[in-house]
Amino acid sequence: MSLTPAVLPLLRELGDLKRIRSAGRAGSIATRLFESGWSAWLGGGDQTDIAYRAMAAGLAAARLGDLDYAKLGELGMSDEERLSAMERSVDEVAGPLDAALVKRLKSQLGSPLPDVSDLPDTIAALRDQPRAGVTGPGKPRVMLQPEENHAEHSFIVALYAGLLAPFYDADPAEAFWHGMVHHLHSAAMPDAGYSGEILLGDLLGKVVDRARELALADLPDELAEVSARHLAAIADDASPAARAFHAADVTDRVVEIEQHLKRFAVTMALVLDDYGLVHDGPVKAFHDETLEAIGLP
Template sequence: MSGVGVGTTLLRQLGDLKRLRDARGPGSLADRAFVRGWRRLVQGADFERIALEETARALVATRLAGVDGSVLRRAGLERAEALEVLERAFDAALEVGGPELGDTEDLRAVLPQLVDDADDAEDDRDRVPPFVLALVDQPRAGATHPSTPRIIVEPPESHGDHCFVTAAYSALIAPRHGVARGDAFVVAMAHHLPNGDLPDAGYAGEVLLGEHYLRILDALEQRSLEQLPAELAGRLRILLPQRETAETPVGRVFNAADVLDRVLQVHHHARAAAFTASQALEDLDIVHPGTVQTYQLGVLADAGLGIR
C-alpha cells in the first residue's frame, strides 16, 4: 500500500495553486514558489527549511491565495495580527487533510518566518539558473499516447507548476515513510531537469524516441545540473536516481506524489469541463450573503439569470 495519509481534498486544493495568480509577479502561485524555491536552493539554504516554509506557505495559500505575510503587513496589520491570520488559514487548510496526516507542528512552527518574508517574484527570476525559468515556460504534454490523437486541454500546466505541487505533496507524505521532508521536497523540485531543454511530448514521445529516450534524458539532465553550484549538483546526483524506483522510501514518496498530481490534474480538467452556473450560484454562493444579497438575487431573477 502507498500509505499516503493525506486526504485528496487537501491535495486537490494544493493543486489549485497552479491556477491562482496575483499582480505581484508573473505566473501562477505554484510557478512562483518553484522559482523562489530554486533561488533558495542555489543560495545554499537548508533543504528541510525550504521544504517546511514553502509547504506551509502553500497550505496557507489554499485559503488566502496571494494574501501572505507581506501583504498583511503592508496593509497595516501588526506582526502578531498577521501571524494570527496565517495560523487561522493554516489550520483551516489542515481540517480537510484527513485523520492520518500526522504531526504538522513543524510546518506550523515556521509561520512566524512567513510573516517577515517578502515575496519579490521578479527578483527571484533574476537569481535562478536558466533551466528554472525554462521549466516555468515549458508546458506539460498532458495525456498522450503514440497510437491516438493528443488530448488538448487549456490552459496547460507548466513544469514549474507540476514540480512544485509534487514537491508540496512529497513534503506532506514524507514523514509517514520515514523520509526527511527536505529530501522529498527537493527530489520533486528537480525531477524534470531534462525538460529545461526537452519539450514535453508525453508518453507518446517516450515510446517514439525509443532506444534514444534514456540517453537523451541523461544528457539533458546533466546540462541542467551543470548550471548549479557543485555541492548542490552533487547532492542531487545522489538523490535523483531514487525517483526511478519504488523500492526505497524516497522513491515511494516521490512516485506517490507524482502520480497523485498527474491524475488530480486530469480530474481538474474534467471538473472544469462539467462546471455549471448553478453550482456557482447554489453551491459556492457567488452572490455572497450580506446586506445587498437579496437585492442582487432580485436583479439576477429579473434578468433571467437567477437560481432555477
Template sequence: MTAVLAAAPTRRLAAVVPAFRQIGDLKRVRVAHADGSVAARAFERSWAALVDGADPAAVAARECAAAVAGARLAGLDAATLTACGLSAPDAETVLARAVAELADALHGATVGRLRDALPGLVADRATADAAPSFVSALCRQPRAGATAPGRPRLMVEPAENHAEHSWAVAVYAALLADDVGADFGQAFLLGLAHHLHNARLPDAGFAGEQLLGEHLDPIVDRLTEMELACLPAALAARVDAALAGRVDVDTPLGAAFHAADVLDRVLQTHHHARVAAFTAEQALVDLQLVHDGPFAGYHRAVLRAAGL
C-alpha cells in the first residue's frame, strides 16, 4: 500500500466494498424502455455530456449520485421517477433516501458532493446522442475475464463489456478520490477513458498481453491516440492528461484509479462466484422472498403444501 493510499484508514476500503458491490450490480440491471445495462447507458451519457462541454467534476458528481442511488433503486432513476408523476422535489427526496442508505460507507465530503448533485440529476435530460463513436464500440467489446499465461481461459457468461467496466472504475475512483486527495473529476475521467484502445482491440486478457510482449504498449498508445482524435481538442487534452495517472500508484490520482480498477476486477469475479453458488434458501431465508404482508400466511401455506 502506498503512502498516499495509506493516508486513508484501511477500514475505509473495507467499509466501501459492500457499497461498491451494489453499485457494480448496475452492470446487470436493465429496463424495458432502453437498451443496455444501467451502467452502459451511464457510460454513454457521461461521454455525451463531456463532448457537449460539461465540466468533468460536474459529470462525475451527477453520475456518482445516480450510481449510489441506483445501488438501492436499480432502474428507478430520476427520469423514471418524474415520468411516473413525481414532482422534482419528491423525486429528489426518493433519490436522497437511497443515497443515505450507503452514505456511511463514503467519505463525508463525497456524500456532500452527491447530495449537492441531486437537484441537477432530477432536472437533467441529457441523452447519449452526442457520444463519440468509440462508446458504442466499447459497449459491444466483451471483457476477457480471468486469463493466465499457459492456462486455458476461464469463460463466464454473460461477459461484461468494456463500457460497463470503465464506468464502474470511473465511479469507484471518484468515490475514493476524497479519501486519497485526488481530483474528483480527473479520477472519474481516467476511469472512463482507460480502455479507449479496446474500442478497436479485442480483449485477450493478461495471457494475450504477455504474448504481444513488446508490441503491447505501442499498440495501446497508437489506438488510444486514434480515439482521442475523435474528441474536441480541449476534451482530448484533458483526457490525455488524466490518462497519465495510469503509470504509478504514488500519486493521489494513480492511487484512486488503481484501487478502483483492481476492486472492480475482483468484485466482478466475486459476482460470478456468487451466482454459481446461489441457493433457493438464500432467497427464501436470507432475502425473505416471501416477505411479511397481508397474504404471507397463505403464501407460506401454499409453499408447504407444494413441498417448496
C-alpha cells in the first residue's frame, strides 16, 4: 500500500473527535479514549488488545459520535443491533484503509474499553494541558480557540498512526502506542511551541528530558520502561512504526489548524443543499414555508 490523498478526508473526520462531547461525559471523545486506553494498560491489560479496541471505538465514532456500544445498549439496542450500527459506521469511512486491519477492528467493536479508574497525575494532567497552537521564532502566538489539549492530540496521533501503519508495513499496535506516550513530558512542561523551543536553545533537551523523567517516575516501573522504549523508538524515523507515528503526528498538527480555518468555507448552500440541515420528515413542507416566509436563508 502507498499513502495517497484518499485517506485524508477520513483523517480530517477523525480529528474532530477532539471536539465531539455529550452530556454526562467529561471531555471530548478523544480525551476519554486516551484516558481509557491508559487506564486499561495501568490495570494490567495487554497493549496490543487495548490498541485495537481503542482504534475500533475511535473509527466507529467518526460517524456515530458518542452513540457508542455502551450508550446504544443503555438506549435499548440489543448486542446484534448495536454491533450492526457500529459496523455500518465503520464501513462508511474505512474504504481507504487496509482491509485486513478494518476487519480486525470491526471484530473489536463489541469489546469497548472499561471505564476509567484512578489515573496517575501525569496522565490525568494531559487533559488540562493545552497545545500551543501556531508559533514561530520572533513572532507572536496565533491564538486559535478552543485549543486542543495534549490528551486529545496524543490519542488522535495514536489513532492515525495505527490506521496508517499498513502503509509503512508497521505493526498498528506498536505505532498506536508510540502516539499514546509521545507527549508524556507535556504533563509537567507547558507548551510554548516552536518559538519556545528556539528560545530555550541548547537547554531544550535538558528541560524535555527532566519533564520526561518526572512523567516516567509517576508510572509503574514496567510501564515506565516500556514507555521509555517507545520514546526512544520515535527519536528518529528508522523503524516502520516510527514512520507511521511521524506521519500521524505531522498530519494531525496541520489538520488541527486547518479545521480552525475551514469554518470560513462553510456556506448556507452547503449546509442546506448538501447536508440537508432542514431534512426530510413529516413537517418538512411546513419548515420550508416558514423559512421562505421569514426570509431565510
